[in-house]
Every structure is written in C-alpha cells, then in structure tokens.
Amino acid sequence: MGLSNNSLLFYLFITFAEIMVVLGIILLHAAYTVYIERKVIGRMQARLGPMEVGPYGLLQPLADLIKLLFKEDILPRDSHKTLFQIAPLVLLACAIANLSVIPFNPSFLIADVNLGVLVVLALASLGVYGIILAGYSSGSKYSLLGGLRSAAQVLSYEIPLGLSLAGVILAAESFSLKDIVEAQAQSLLGVYALPQFLGFIVFLICAFAETNRAPFDLPEAESELVAGYITEYSGFRMGLFFLAEYISMYIMSLLIALCYLGGWSLPWWLIALFPFLQALPPTLVLALKVYFFIFLFIWVRATFPRYRFDQLMSMSWKILLPLSLINFMWVAILKRGGL
Amino acid sequence: MEVISLFAKEYPFYITSAVLIFLGIALLLLKRNLLMAVLALEIAFNGINLLFATASHYLGDPKGKMVVLLVLAISAGSFAIGLILVVNYYRAKQSLSLEELRLLGEKENE
Amino acid sequence: MVERGLLLFVLTFFVLFLFFLTFIFRQILYQFLTILLIMVLLGIYYLFLNAEFIAAIQVIVYAGAILIMFLFTIFLFPEEELKYSRDILKTHYSSFLPLGFFLALFLFSLFKAIPKSYKEQNFYFDLKILSKILFNDYWITIYILAFLLSLPMIALYIFFKREERSGSN
Known part of the structure; x- marks a missing residue:
C-alpha cells in the first residue's frame, strides 16, 4: 500500500514476467507429456508410439495443436x-x-x-x-x-x-x-x-x-x-x-x-x-x-x-x-x- | 476521490451485506419458487455473516469471526435438510410453487 | 488506502451488477450462477477484513459443497419447472417497495449505530487465538454443532427408508 507509482509498476511487471515464465514452462511440459504418454504406453504395449512427425515423432504435439486449431x-x-x-x-x-x-x-x-x-x-x-x-x-x-x-x-x-x-x-x-x-x-x-x-x-x-x-x-x-x-x-x-x-x-x-x-x-x-x-x-x-x-x-x-x-x-x-x-x-x- | 476514500472504510461491507439480505428476502418473496426459497435463505445468512465479520474486524474482537465459522457449518446442514424437503415435496405434489404450499397432513382430495 | 478503496469500489459495483442480473434472468440455472459468483466475490470481501481462513472456507464450503449440492438438485427436476413464466414476474414487481423501505431502514440504523471507536484495529485473523477461544470458552457450541450436523444424515435416512417402503408396496 505504501508503494510509490514507479515501484508499483515495477512490481506488476516482475509479477507478470514470473507468470509468463511459469505458464510457458508448464504449457511446454503439458504438451510433451502427451507425447511421452503415447510413447511410454506404446512401449508398454510393444508398439513404437508416434514416429512420423520429426525425428522420433518429437514434433507430434505441434502437429496435434495445429490439427486442433484448424478443426x-x-x-x-x-x-x-x-x-x-x-x-x-x-x-x-x-x-x-x-x-x-x-x-x-x-x-x-x-x-x-x-x-x-x-x-x-x-x-x-x-x-x-x-x-x-x-x-x-x-x-x-x-x-x-x-x-x-x-x-x-x-x-x-x-x-x-x-x-x-x-x-x-x-x-x-x-x-x-x-x-x-x-x-x-x-x-x-x-x-x-x-x-x-x-x-x-x-x-x-x-x-x-x-x-x-x-x-x-x-x-x-x-x-x-x-x-x-x-x-x-x-x-x-x-x-x-x-x-x-x-x-x-x-x-x-x-x-x-x-x-x-x-x-x-x-x-x-x-x-x-x-x-x-x-x-x-x-x-x-x-x-x-x-x-x-x-x-x-x-x-x-x-x-x-x-x-x-x-x-x-x-x-x-x-x-x-x-x-x-x-x-x-x-x-x-x-x-x-x-x- | 472522496467516494474512493469512503469506500476504503467500512461502508462497502455494509452496502454488500444490505444487498445480500435484500436479495435473500426478495428472492424468497418474489420468485415464489421452493428451490429458490432454500437458496434465498442461504444468501440472507451470508449477508449477516459479512456484518459479523465487519464488526469483528473493526472492533478487534475475534469472537465475531468465530460466529461466522459456526454459522457456515450450521447453514450447510440446514441447506441439505431444505433440499431433501423440497425434493420430497415435489414428489408428493408435482409442483414447486410456494403458492400451492398449503398441505400440512397427507389428506388433500376429499 | 487508495488501492483498497478502488478495489472495494469495483467489487461492490460487481456485486450490485450481479444483484440486478439475478432479477433479470428467468431461468433458475442462470440465477444460480450469478449467486455463485456473488458467493465467490464474498470470499474476496473477507480477504479485505483480514480473515483469510474464513475466505478460504467461504469458497470451499459455500461454492464447493453447498451450491454444488443445489446444482445436483436442480438437475433432478424437469426443465419446465426451472423457468418462470413472464406474467408472474410482472405482477409482483410492485412488492419491491416495502423491501426497498426495509433496506433503507436497515442501512439507516446501521449507520446510526456505528460506535465512535469504530476504526480499523489492525486485528489480524489468527487461527490459534480463535481456536483457543472456541475450544476453551465455547466448547459447548462445538458439541451442539456436532448434534446439529448429524440431522441431515438422519433426514436422508428417513427419506430413503420411506422410499424403500413405498417401493415394496
């Protein structure tokens, strides 16, 4: 409450940057968890999992995202x-x-x-x-x-x-x-x-x-x-x-x-x-x-x-x-x- | 600016609790619906809770907030009983209107 | 202080807005949703009163348990029971007047009853202080509460017992 205008803006900016960093990391993790899940379940059922898009299917989450957006x-x-x-x-x-x-x-x-x-x-x-x-x-x-x-x-x-x-x-x-x-x-x-x-x-x-x-x-x-x-x-x-x-x-x-x-x-x-x-x-x-x-x-x-x-x-x-x-x-x- | 400084005091809590109590009574009286009546009582409870918490904060006494916790627990129980009664009543009468709520015993069509 | 005043102003504005929306909607589900929003906003009010625990309990108990119970009950009824017809609304709007009178009287008596020492006390909600009072001085209320909270279970038991009996007949 005792913050002056400048330090309040700075504080808001720092908080915003922190939120962006956490959100970016968690979204990346969520996207690649889908890939890991398909891969691991595939291995457990003696399959290969996604292999087509990119090396070892690493670009599969991106392809899924594009598919969802254009549906x-x-x-x-x-x-x-x-x-x-x-x-x-x-x-x-x-x-x-x-x-x-x-x-x-x-x-x-x-x-x-x-x-x-x-x-x-x-x-x-x-x-x-x-x-x-x-x-x-x-x-x-x-x-x-x-x-x-x-x-x-x-x-x-x-x-x-x-x-x-x-x-x-x-x-x-x-x-x-x-x-x-x-x-x-x-x-x-x-x-x-x-x-x-x-x-x-x-x-x-x-x-x-x-x-x-x-x-x-x-x-x-x-x-x-x-x-x-x-x-x-x-x-x-x-x-x-x-x-x-x-x-x-x-x-x-x-x-x-x-x-x-x-x-x-x-x-x-x-x-x-x-x-x-x-x-x-x-x-x-x-x-x-x-x-x-x-x-x-x-x-x-x-x-x-x-x-x-x-x-x-x-x-x-x-x-x-x-x-x-x-x-x-x-x-x-x-x-x-x-x- | 003066309005803002007024709002930093206890007045917004009064306004909100008055609005909540008003909302509770108005929904109970105007909507004439049993389901809404049960919910309306809860809203009035909330308005009173907010008054208790405000008084407790501005008088520096923790007992008011204790009352809020007790009322929260009791209203959860009373709400469940109210909903059970409403469902049972609907099964008996096939209607949710408060105006047709004249039945005390089991006999009606005689 | 300016931030507090501004935030409370916006919050009160939202509550008033939702209050009017509650009367405008003609479906119980939408009315219920506005009331749910009011309940969640009330949690923020408790944060401004330094009562973080009550704010959390308000959201967990009211929004998370009580109102979900209501939502489940709404889905038990047929869709046509959950709407108001237009004529009922029109005939009863005049009865807002005594209610408005009541509201004015309420606010007037509140403002009149404010003691002179009614200032912010910098009192912070402390669970330890509260639980000491609750469990030492007011322990009997806890016992009464325990009995009261067993009532819904008894009511449910009776309800299902009757259903069983009528089902067998």
Missing part, C-alpha cells in the same frame, strides 16, 4: 451457447490458478499466501463447476450423465484428499506450502511419506481420482458414455479440456512432491548415504520427483482396468475416508509424543 468449431443446436463456451475456460483457469501458490524453489514463488493449501483446495472445488456446466450446457444425455458422474467423483474424493492434507498441516503447523517443505526437512525422517504412510497412499489415490485419470477415468468412459462431458466438444475447446487435465496432473504431482516427499530438499539419510546428491540444484530435485509421479500416472494408465462407478464411490466413502481419519489420529499421537 471446425461446432456449437450444438440444443446447447446453452454462453455456458457451453465458458465451461472449458472455467476448468482451465481453475487448474492454472493453482500454480500461483506453488513454490518451485526456496526463493521462487509467485504469490506468497500463508494459506496455500486451502487455496489449492478451493480452486479444486471451483473447477467442478466447469465439468458440471460442460455436461449440462451440451444439451445431450451422455454429456449430462458424464458431467454428473465426474462431479460426484471429484466431490467425494476431495474429502479424503483434504483430510490427508490435514495430517501434513498438523505435522508442519502451517498452511503455507513453503513452510511445510521447511518443516519437513527438519523433521525426524526428512519426508512425511514415511511417518504418514497411510496419508500418502490416500493422497496418491485421491490425486488419480481428482484429475480424472486412468483407473478412475469414468467421466470419459469411452465404452459406456461415449466421452462423457467432452462428447459435444470439438476442435480447440476439446483441447482446452485435455490441457486442463494435464496441468492438473502436474499440480497434483507437485503437491505430492511438496507435501510428502520433501519438495526441493532431500532427507538427511539419503545425503548421508550418497553425499554427491547435495550438489543437485533444488529445482532439479523437485522436477525429478514430479517427473517420477508423472511417469507413475502414465504407468498406472497402461496397467490398471477401469473401476465401476459404485466401486469407486464405496472406495471413497468406506475405505479412504476412515483411512485418512486414522492417519489424522496417528499424526496427532505422533505430535503429542513430540516427534
């Missing part, structure tokens, strides 16, 4: 036109806005909010509207069913997700992601994934469900619902949905890496075993952890069959919710014991 943009006759056009943007904006509170480095963070975890949860709950409105505004039964299914899934998996994060917050005594990483580095085992193993597993499963990824990709179950809420979308708007999915995949991986695996810090026992690891730059450490989880997302997609809808719901409410509560109690006991 015809169809507005269905029975659709609610405005909502139909806004819905993918809502989903994408809620996915991208998460990046503002995530620290990539001890010193690089766009917005230093002291309630970072809650902001992520709030944006996740706002993103559900994009899905429901996309389903409803298409004016098609498959879309509506897919949208409602997806919303029910995301809503019911948000609760165990939040409760397992509550364990982390209780252990670190802070809502800020940066403080969580710092408290983690000073804790006994260096990572929260070991003392809070239950919470880690619950969070991992919920991360798959929140992003509508493979064993839980019911909203776009091709065999039952055609393509769920994406059925009526075509061209660039469909691309926006996929972009939002891949970006939220990255956000979930970042959250797991930051909250459970120590973020940019390495646990002391790992450094004691391999002293040369100390030379790694912090951002690279975080990136390696994130890439591991992205690979896990793809690996699971290639391996597991899809869940049935009632199995999915009963898994959330009957298994994951009690487990995350047990984890919370366990963290409280640990905290009471002074660990």
Whole structure:
C-alpha cells in the first residue's frame, strides 16, 4: 500500500514476467507429456508410439495443436451457447490458478499466501463447476450423465484428499506450502511419506481420482458414455479440456512432491548415504520427483482396468475416508509424543 | 476521490451485506419458487455473516469471526435438510410453487 | 488506502451488477450462477477484513459443497419447472417497495449505530487465538454443532427408508 507509482509498476511487471515464465514452462511440459504418454504406453504395449512427425515423432504435439486449431468449431443446436463456451475456460483457469501458490524453489514463488493449501483446495472445488456446466450446457444425455458422474467423483474424493492434507498441516503447523517443505526437512525422517504412510497412499489415490485419470477415468468412459462431458466438444475447446487435465496432473504431482516427499530438499539419510546428491540444484530435485509421479500416472494408465462407478464411490466413502481419519489420529499421537 | 476514500472504510461491507439480505428476502418473496426459497435463505445468512465479520474486524474482537465459522457449518446442514424437503415435496405434489404450499397432513382430495 | 478503496469500489459495483442480473434472468440455472459468483466475490470481501481462513472456507464450503449440492438438485427436476413464466414476474414487481423501505431502514440504523471507536484495529485473523477461544470458552457450541450436523444424515435416512417402503408396496 505504501508503494510509490514507479515501484508499483515495477512490481506488476516482475509479477507478470514470473507468470509468463511459469505458464510457458508448464504449457511446454503439458504438451510433451502427451507425447511421452503415447510413447511410454506404446512401449508398454510393444508398439513404437508416434514416429512420423520429426525425428522420433518429437514434433507430434505441434502437429496435434495445429490439427486442433484448424478443426471446425461446432456449437450444438440444443446447447446453452454462453455456458457451453465458458465451461472449458472455467476448468482451465481453475487448474492454472493453482500454480500461483506453488513454490518451485526456496526463493521462487509467485504469490506468497500463508494459506496455500486451502487455496489449492478451493480452486479444486471451483473447477467442478466447469465439468458440471460442460455436461449440462451440451444439451445431450451422455454429456449430462458424464458431467454428473465426474462431479460426484471429484466431490467425494476431495474429502479424503483434504483430510490427508490435514495430517501434513498438523505435522508442519502451517498452511503455507513453503513452510511445510521447511518443516519437513527438519523433521525426524526428512519426508512425511514415511511417518504418514497411510496419508500418502490416500493422497496418491485421491490425486488419480481428482484429475480424472486412468483407473478412475469414468467421466470419459469411452465404452459406456461415449466421452462423457467432452462428447459435444470439438476442435480447440476439446483441447482446452485435455490441457486442463494435464496441468492438473502436474499440480497434483507437485503437491505430492511438496507435501510428502520433501519438495526441493532431500532427507538427511539419503545425503548421508550418497553425499554427491547435495550438489543437485533444488529445482532439479523437485522436477525429478514430479517427473517420477508423472511417469507413475502414465504407468498406472497402461496397467490398471477401469473401476465401476459404485466401486469407486464405496472406495471413497468406506475405505479412504476412515483411512485418512486414522492417519489424522496417528499424526496427532505422533505430535503429542513430540516427534 | 472522496467516494474512493469512503469506500476504503467500512461502508462497502455494509452496502454488500444490505444487498445480500435484500436479495435473500426478495428472492424468497418474489420468485415464489421452493428451490429458490432454500437458496434465498442461504444468501440472507451470508449477508449477516459479512456484518459479523465487519464488526469483528473493526472492533478487534475475534469472537465475531468465530460466529461466522459456526454459522457456515450450521447453514450447510440446514441447506441439505431444505433440499431433501423440497425434493420430497415435489414428489408428493408435482409442483414447486410456494403458492400451492398449503398441505400440512397427507389428506388433500376429499 | 487508495488501492483498497478502488478495489472495494469495483467489487461492490460487481456485486450490485450481479444483484440486478439475478432479477433479470428467468431461468433458475442462470440465477444460480450469478449467486455463485456473488458467493465467490464474498470470499474476496473477507480477504479485505483480514480473515483469510474464513475466505478460504467461504469458497470451499459455500461454492464447493453447498451450491454444488443445489446444482445436483436442480438437475433432478424437469426443465419446465426451472423457468418462470413472464406474467408472474410482472405482477409482483410492485412488492419491491416495502423491501426497498426495509433496506433503507436497515442501512439507516446501521449507520446510526456505528460506535465512535469504530476504526480499523489492525486485528489480524489468527487461527490459534480463535481456536483457543472456541475450544476453551465455547466448547459447548462445538458439541451442539456436532448434534446439529448429524440431522441431515438422519433426514436422508428417513427419506430413503420411506422410499424403500413405498417401493415394496
């Protein structure tokens, strides 16, 4: 508030530049994750994956982008036109806005909010509207069913997700992601994934469900619902949905890496075993952890069959919710014991 | 400029809470729709919440914000009950109009 | 202070704009969307009152849970129930007058009731202070709240029990 005009402009310019850098990096990553996914799944199914465009098919994302941009943009006759056009943007904006509170480095963070975890949860709950409105505004039964299914899934998996994060917050005594990483580095085992193993597993499963990824990709179950809420979308708007999915995949991986695996810090026992690891730059450490989880997302997609809808719901409410509560109690006991 | 300096004080919160309470009561009375009535009560709750938070901020007392948290939790419960009642009522009467809401018992057509 | 005043001015303008839109729309879904936007904007108001936690809870609970519940309920009803016919709107606009009177009275009494010491106190919302008060002095409200929040579950149980019975008959 006490800023003079010049320093305010400078501050705005710096923030804008930071946003551009983060957005550029994440969009590049999202584009090449599609390529890596096709390549890895191809290898796992004894195929080659994309090979035609460029050397080893490296220009495939660019070709896909051009194809999406030049496709015809169809507005269905029975659709609610405005909502139909806004819905993918809502989903994408809620996915991208998460990046503002995530620290990539001890010193690089766009917005230093002291309630970072809650902001992520709030944006996740706002993103559900994009899905429901996309389903409803298409004016098609498959879309509506897919949208409602997806919303029910995301809503019911948000609760165990939040409760397992509550364990982390209780252990670190802070809502800020940066403080969580710092408290983690000073804790006994260096990572929260070991003392809070239950919470880690619950969070991992919920991360798959929140992003509508493979064993839980019911909203776009091709065999039952055609393509769920994406059925009526075509061209660039469909691309926006996929972009939002891949970006939220990255956000979930970042959250797991930051909250459970120590973020940019390495646990002391790992450094004691391999002293040369100390030379790694912090951002690279975080990136390696994130890439591991992205690979896990793809690996699971290639391996597991899809869940049935009632199995999915009963898994959330009957298994994951009690487990995350047990984890919370366990963290409280640990905290009471002074660990 | 004077308007802007007024808006930096507590007045915008008063205006917004008044607007929210007005919106709640107006939707309840004017729209004559059961679904809207349930939502309208929530909006009036929100206006009162904002008043509590404003008073708490300007008097330096954390109890007002505590009340906001409690009201949030209670209104979530009451909203769920309200929606259950509306769905049940629609199944019985096939109508959502508040004006046809005269049924207390189970007997009607006698 | 200028930034705060300007931002609050824009926010209040938006809320008033959405308030009028709510009366203009004739479909419940669109009315609902404007109300959703108002709820999210209310979270920003709480940020200006130094209550970040309440702002986050406002968005998570209201926008993320309560209003989505409402949206699910909307989709249970047939499309023609979710529209108002034009004549209902026209006949009832005159009843805005007593409501406007109420609003004026409300604002008047508010402005009159402001104490002299009503200045910004630089009070920052602290979860630790709040939870100490809540769990030490007002613990009984938490118990009452727990009982109250079990009521929706009981109501749902009764609802589905009745459905089962009528289904078997």
